[in-house]
Amino acid sequence: MTYDFSRHDGLYLRQTLFDKARRIVVKVGSAVLTGDHGIAEEVIENIAREIAFLHDSGRQVILVSSGAVAAGRARIKFHNAGNELSIKEKQALAAIGQSNLMQIYDRVFSALGQTSAQVLLTHKDLAVRRRYLNARNTLFALFEFGAIPIINENDTVSVAELRFGDNDMLGAHICNLIEADMFICLTDVVGLYTGNPSTDPDARPIYTVDEITAEIEAMVSHSKSKLGTGGMQSKLRAAKLVSAGGGSSFIGPGREPEVLKKLFSGEMIGTFFLPHKERISGRKRWIATVLKPQGSLVLDEGACRALVERNRSLLPSGILKVEGVFGVGDAVHCARRNGEKIAVGLINYSSVDINKIRGYHSREIQRILGYCDSEEVMHRDNIVIL
Numbered sequence: 001m002t003y004d005f006s007r008h009d010g011l012y013l014r015q016t017l018f019d020k021a022r023r024i025v026v027k028v029g030s031a032v033l034t035g036d037h038g039i040a041e042e043v044i045e046n047i048a049r050e051i052a053f054l055h056d057s058g059r060q061v062i063l064v065s066s067g068a069v070a071a072g073r074a075r076i077k078f079h080n081a082g083n084e085l086s087i088k089e090k091q092a093l094a095a096i097g098q099s100n101l102m103q104i105y106d107r108v109f110s111a112l113g114q115t116s117a118q119v120l121l122t123h124k125d126l127a128v129r130r131r132y133l134n135a136r137n138t139l140f141a142l143f144e145f146g147a148i149p150i151i152n153e154n155d156t157v158s159v160a161e162l163r164f165g166d167n168d169m170l171g172a173h174i175c176n177l178i179e180a181d182m183f184i185c186l187t188d189v190v191g192l193y194t195g196n197p198s199t200d201p202d203a204r205p206i207y208t209v210d211e212i213t214a215e216i217e218a219m220v221s222h223s224k225s226k227l228g229t230g231g232m233q234s235k236l237r238a239a240k241l242v243s244a245g246g247g248s249s250f251i252g253p254g255r256e257p258e259v260l261k262k263l264f265s266g267e268m269i270g271t272f273f274l275p276h277k278e279r280i281s282g283r284k285r286w287i288a289t290v291l292k293p294q295g296s297l298v299l300d301e302g303a304c305r306a307l308v309e310r311n312r313s314l315l316p317s318g319i320l321k322v323e324g325v326f327g328v329g330d331a332v333h334c335a336r337r338n339g340e341k342i343a344v345g346l347i348n349y350s351s352v353d354i355n356k357i358r359g360y361h362s363r364e365i366q367r368i369l370g371y372c373d374s375e376e377v378m379h380r381d382n383i384v385i386l
């Protein structure tokens with residue numbers, strides 16, 4: 001999709017992006033889906049009607065739904081006197097709740113003449129390029145079948161290092177995976193404000209955000225209202241990830257009646273985040289947005305310039321320091337001396353070997369290591385400038 005950024009006024013662009021959005025990821029949080037007695041079926045009915053409306057307007061829609069743990073808890077009436085759930089309890093409750101949740105979705109979507117499909121993922125499923133492409137193909141096949149994929153994290157097998165973190169991040173990753181135009185995050189807040197609306201009479205809603213700057217981030221972390229919870233911070237992180245992949249994001253009230261219809265007909269609700277102008281290509285997008293960097297290389301000025309200004313590969317001679325422990329093929333950051341991260345890329349040598357060859361000319365690699373698989377420590381095709 002191309003946008004006319006020359007006519008860049010927030011409202012015009014916002015409406016254009018809604019009109020043109022053809023592939024959309026909608027994420028609904030547990031706080032929206034659950035009430036005092038577990039899953040609020042009437043909320044699911046409303047959400048399903050809204051999704052069906054988007055689907056029937058010819059758009060491809062994916063629903064990322066939380067609520068498995070909450071549904072499991074309600075199902076077996078599991079009360080642990082307000083104590084935090086342990087990992088194994090959460091995983092077991094998710095297993096109970098997920099089938100219950102899907103059974104409700106299936107019934108509600110069927111009544112609307114729609115077919116839903118369950119997809120459960122861990123971060124590992126996207127971090128291996130072959131599995132990433134496989135997941136993508138499956139989702140596209142579901143679109144061809146006219147089905148609405150309903151995605152959740154595969155909580156039952158997701159331990160810390162396999163996790164997306166939360167479903168906001170899962171939704172953002174799915175958006176980038178399928179190159180969706182838009183990420184719609186339905187939550188229990190009305191959107192972003194310039195201050196805390198419950199204490200500050202001058203607080204104004206922010207309808208359109210051009211760029212998620214440090215100022216916008218500070219607004220969320222300093223606010224003491226619901227907007228300031230970790231929840232909103234992770235939504236901003238997700239919006240940033242989507243915008244880096246070239247999509248736009250919306251954060252708004254999930255329980256507002258007909259929220260999606262209102263949005264798509266131009267009503268000003270929630271907060272909308274504009275995309276970056278450029279969309280990075282498939283493989284580079286995967287490197288920059290899916291992989292979790294395992295360490296950093298601190299580079300001298302010359303190497304920083306070669307990467308950023310001349311789009312060159314990274315050679316051992318420009319590396320000053322190696323931080324972290326990583327192996328061949330891992331994602332690793334490139335940083336300036338002051339710690340500023342300038343790039344991320346796939347590494348051709350392990351951290352142990354880079355420590356031996358850093359500062360040397362590439363022709364010395366063979367002599368020092370006894371092998372030379374490549375002249376470059378990172379090839380330019382595998383480097384994304386941040």
Ligand code: GLU
Nearest residue numbers: 066067068069153166167
């Ligand atoms: N996957 C979790 C669940 O279904 C929710 C995680 C989240 O909302 O961030 O209960």
